[in-house]
Amino acid sequence: MERKAVYAGSFDPVTNGHLNIIERAAKMYDELTVAIVVNPQKTGFFTVDERAEIVREVTSHIPNVRVDSFSGLLADYVNESGFIAYVRGLRATTDFENELQMAQMNALLFTGDTETVFLMTDPKYSFISSSLIKEVASLGGSVDELVPAYVASRIKEKVKQK
Numbered sequence: 459m460e461r462k463a464v465y466a467g468s469f470d471p472v473t474n475g476h477l478n479i480i481e482r483a484a485k486m487y488d489e490l491t492v493a494i495v496v497n498p499q500k501t502g503f504f505t506v507d508e509r510a511e512i513v514r515e516v517t518s519h520i521p522n523v524r525v526d527s528f529s530g531l532l533a534d535y536v537n538e539s540g541f542i543a544y545v546r547g548l549r550a551t552t553d554f555e556n557e558l559q560m561a562q563m564n565a566l567l568f569t570g571d572t573e574t575v576f577l578m579t580d581p582k583y584s585f586i587s588s589s590l591i592k593e594v595a596s597l598g599g600s601v602d603e604l605v606p607a608y609v610a611s612r613i614k615e616k617v618k619q620k
């Protein structure tokens with residue numbers, strides 16, 4: 459049986475911190491799906507299609523990564539797709555409380571044996587968030603150390619357009 463896992467999030471945009479989790483999780487499972495959550499209440503910086511295209515581009519060196527998107531409840535998506543693991547990255551202790559709450563709620567909602575699996579974010583990236591990257595880039599700061607070069611160029615393009 460193929461061991462499939464999912465790593466979900468907004469990825470608006472994907473950062474080096476996310477990529478580090480993706481590379482490590484991809485080694486643990488036969489297939490890793492990076493699933494972009496569609497939140498109808500939020501206007502993203504990038505559209506969901508743009509985010510998916512960007513994630514595809516920056517993960518093209520990892521053969522067992524696929525990119526998908528979903529709306530609604532994460533547990534419904536997980537239950538329909540038969541993932542054995544739901545991967546989360548923990549950046550700092552401040553993430554823990556929220557993650558514990560979500561993991562316990564998801565444990566109730568998962569109908570199969572899916573486990574939430576936590577990977578510790580590389581300390582180099584523990585202070586990054588997508589919002590911080592967007593804020594710094596929008597104000598003219600460099601984020602080149604924090605996102606893949608392709609993402610940095612797409613952010614610059616978007617900032618010019620906005």
Ligand code: COA
Pocket residue numbers: 466467468469470473474475476479495530531532533547548549559560561563564579583586587588589590
């Ligand atoms: N490196 C760098 N940044 C990271 C990171 C890492 N390893 N891990 C997380 N981040 C950043 C993200 O970019 C994000 O930044 P932002 O808030 O500025 O956009 C922030 O940390 C929070 O990340 P995360 O907790 O993964 O939030 P998210 O919005 O990306 O994903 C879901 C949230 C998808 C997990 C959650 O909202 C969900 O499950 N939604 C579906 C609805 C649902 O089922 N709700 C019930 C859940 S029990």
